Amino acid sequence: MSKITIPIRGMHCRSCEILIENNIKKIDGVKKVEVSHKSGRADVFFEQNTAPSAALKQAIQDSGYEVGAKGKLPWLSKNKYDYINFLKGAVILIFIYLIAERFGLFGISVNTESTSLMVVLLVGLVAGISTCMALVGGLVLSLAARHAELHPEITPKEKFVPHLYFNLGRIIGFAVLGGAIGLIGSALSPSTRVIGFMTVAIGAVMIFLGLKLVEIFPALKDKSIALPKSISQFLGVGREQKEYSHKNSFYTGALTFFLPCGFTQAMQLFAVSSGNFIQGALIMSLFAIGTAPGLLGVGGLASVFQGKQAKVFFAATGIAVILLGWFNIANGSQLLFQTKIDADQGEIINSTGIQEIRMTQGNGGYSPNKFTVEKGKTVRWIITSTNQFSCASALVVPKYGISENLVKGENIIEFVPTQTGDIPFSCSMGMYRGVIKVVEPGTTKKTSAINTNVPVAQAAAAPSGSCSTGGGGCGCGGARVKPSSDSTPVNATIESGVQLIKTEYSEEKGIFPNNFVVKKGIPARFEITAKDDGEGCSNSIVVQGLHDQAEYLRSGNKIIMDFTAEQNGDFAITCGMGMINWGKITIIN
Template sequence: MPLQTRTFSVTGMHCRGCEAAIESAVNELEGIRSVRADFAKEKVKVTWEDSKTSLAKIFQAIEDKGYACAPMSSPEPRREKLKTVFIVSLGLAGIAALLVVGALLTQGRPHIPRFEQGVSYGLLFVTGLLTGFHCIGMCGGFVIGYTARESEQTSPSYVMAHLKYGIGKTLSYTAMGAAFGLLGSIVTFTPYLRGIAQLVAGVFLILFGLNNLTHFRFFRMFSLRMPSFLSRFVFVKSGKTSNPFVIGLLTGLMIGCGPLQAIYVLAAGTGSIVEGAKMLFVFGTGTLPVLLSFGAMTSLISHKVSQRLIALSGVIVIALGLMMFNRGLKLTGSGYDFQSLIHGFSSIHL
């Protein structure tokens, strides 16, 4: 039987978890021999039996998940690369300028929140809300699965299914947040080590946020790859079970999901079981409104708009990263943080 092998571009991937979502969708087609998605290079390689499926069906399966397929493009021209670097540099300069102006305006005004006051749960909730558009591609199929089974039942049964899924997902996120907080407390058993961990976590969050804001492939290298056996386990088990609560519990194991990685790192950086659990509870709750109403959302909001909303979540993740980095500076005992640095800068120039 003749085999076909093609490599093509796929845009719209935001993290390693998108690789698993694409591979799972393609593997459901008949005649697929192998599929390999590459988030960093934005490409997918598929081998299939020509008599059983086609490239058009493969494209359709991927696009149904919210991604866009196209033939492999030529290497990015040098001019375009320089343009991307310029845009990223301009964005970083803008963020730095906002920090300086904000610190100068709030200096001497204790009633106005500053970076050292910690991570805002409101920001975490909004991050979760915007991340919900990303969750549609990752978890939307699971929601469709259990809602289809409940569609013939009564309305209360339909609502109860959503409630079970939401409770399962929130519990799973909260438990994982506590676990990462515990891990952070074990590794960072002194204030100095906790500061170093928060500096590293802050840098990771900033890089992940920049990845959401740009298509610069350099930032795509800074993500954790989900073990293949774990991704297969989550997608296979979620596809087979009919219990919405169990499906919700399994979503907490999607460690390859970029936004989830970022918040797990944030939880680990706190070095606290309670703080880690609280952060993931708030974030997980924020993802539910969009995900549970994604049928209406996808009809009201275009793919382009949803991509912009995901990019907006990148801005908030950068802000969270800066907060975490600032806390790390203070805990290391270096005597430096954003406020002291900007105060020194203003005393020199004013």
Template sequence: MNQKRRKMAVSGMHCPSCEIVVSRELSKIQSVVLHKVSHRDGFIDLTCSEPDLPKIHDVIRKSGYSVGSEPNPVHRKNSMNDFIQIILLLIIILSFGRIVMSFGILGFFPDMGETVGPFSALLLGLAASVSTCLALLGGVVISFGTAFGNMRSHLLFHLGRFGAFFVFGGVLGVIGSLFGFMNNVNFILTIFVSIVMLYMGLHILGIVPSITKFGFHLPKSLSRKFHSAGTPLLIGLLTFFLPCGFTQSAQLAAMVSGGFIGGALIMGAFALGTFPVLLGIGLGSTYTKGLKSGLGGKFIGILIVIFAIYSFNNVLKIEGVSLIPSFGESVPQVEISENGYQEVHMTVDYGFEPDEFTIKKDVPVKWIINGENISGCVSSIIVPDLDLSFKLKEGEQIIEFTPTEAGNIYFSCSMGMVSGSFNVIE
């Protein structure tokens, strides 16, 4: 039989785990010699005969990919239709968010008081499961599925994964709380989390390439051998330590969450977000492959970009800069009491209410804080301009200071997610 070396375009591959799938299935055809599979450049390099081509095409299609006329790189440029969809979704999401905020509905969802809370961590996990996180876990899950191949083993794997993420997330929260007043550390971590989230969101939208392009993925040799590393429960536990950009951003968010519960909820929610897609892949399902490029993927990508910008903006506000304009009403000036103090009353209820005050220069201020629901990020307050940092407590506490310069004095929770300001006038 006349053998010929061919380079064949394959579309749909987006990570090293896809290369493992294609390589494994093509190796079952005895007369085919496989030289290279590249998800980045969208092709396979092999030697085969003409009669082998229908078998090869069939194997590729059954694996969830398609054969094209030319290489289809992993980073496909968006079409005009894609950009129109992104813009329309952005308008819808922002409009809906504006309506929700105007009715005060967010007050019923306390976890949203922290930008990187369980809800956004859940979305981040879902996004991770169809992008770079899959590059790390995909090969492990596929090899694991081949080795064990039953629902019980898959459930044990995810139980170990969720348990590890919940417990170790809590530990990260405790570690982070020990550095709660190291403001520069918190600001740097928050900025880093925001940048990573922004990149991931833009990648999901098809605007920037996958982080795997820069080499951040589990070696395929390790992915192939991982099924012999131990029980399903242990394998799931060890996935906490895989170096995935999505996972690391969630881990950083857990570290600055303020305590065990906050960190545990963030990492637990992240693990739950990855569960549906990873389980589907493990059971041999291919219905999830199109999620990233569809409207659902764009929706998730836009939300993550919004969370990232909002988080980054809150850090900048502490330094007197804001990327997002304020549309609030003018803030009335605080009146001076009979004892000569300007009394400022603020309630902490998963946030600061109110969060803006107008005070006079050179007049002592009594900042009366009523702590109702203090947890996670809002368990402490920092005021960089006054060199103040203090823990919040349930009930009333009073902070005194005297503003000596006109301008804005910004304050926030320890990680900059919830903030407010004093407008000092002459």
């Protein structure tokens, strides 16, 4: 008697062994067969000297298995039907897309929030009849069986009750736990980068699952993303609970939240990145609702998706899931590497020197979404939100750490751009984008109006004191500015023992007159009458070394600085941050 060992792949369980054994036993001359699905091998004992190789191979293939080492599946399928199914699936998908487009189904769901929730529902549906079915389905079946054991007298309708409790528990549990992880997401308040990374991760998981579904990459079949077994065992999954109760069924359903199923985990990531209880709850519960039909086996859904049609169906859903995953990755990488966007140019409305830009946030993003502003001047960004319940309402500006949840109506964000370049902004998921371009003062097209408002001339008169070009913005505020002036020196007048000097601030001239002479040791008063509001950096005034406390220039206000000079010399009159040099006060004996 001779023996041959044949590697077989595709075996899952004892049943597979029996099937193969039965078929091999039918071959003439075979005495004994031992098949093991664990080692993926068959030991065949036969009478002849040479093994009936062809017959053995045929028997194994007839049983639905392949000869070959286990675990070394090829990367690309050699089965042409897998490709035909893939093409069929793609055609069906395009067909569905065209129908949906023709009937304007995409138009209805312009609201992105509902669109992405529809996607969640769809993913749930797919999961319910594929991966989750295998994992969660077994659990609910054993629950139902135990229920039936306890109550042999119940009607078929009543036998269905455990399933309902299980799915109800699942939906409610997913809602609560999804909300909880949404809260975790908001507590962590992940940065745009982290959200971008998570979005990419969700996309990667979805592409992986999609590739598994399309079946043209057999090597992926063995690989799965799953929690360690110890965790699922800890949660009591697969443990034989002897007692059945509706409550148990309900809780087990809820606990399936922790079951390692790729789709569930992708949705959980999505829920975390939503950073919001309601969004997280919505995402997870819709996912659970999506899986319910598959798990309940409604209308023989499972048997419909068996056999040949199933493969085409899975190919179609696989392609859809891959596309959705790709969409996610594209969005996520946008958040990670914000790039320049070409879009409508927003108009700057200039009033009282503040650069006002207006934008509307609707369902489909931001409009206009491209602005040009000048550096160093306050930008008042007025965003009119028309729909608070759109993804676009979560506005982030990564560069300035701005994260705003827009509310319906006008939202105002104010900031001072300190560096030239692009400031990209987007919704928190990165789907809708825009950019604020920051340029040097005086280089925008509409600058004539703006320029007259800023005492640029004075700033230019003091190149040594101005460090705004360095991009450091206010970093040089503490530096002493070399005093300079361009009006003829004005001597202080003495009024009741106090030396009085007076000046005016206007947008046009800045501080004028700007050259004063004051005597040492005698109390002095410097009066500044503001005719206009100071703006940007020049919104306040100091006299370095004499009155270092910045006073704000507000139209109609009179600023009074009292000091008694102790030292001879020149003291600079500058803006609060020291960047603009307006003039000097000279102290003499």
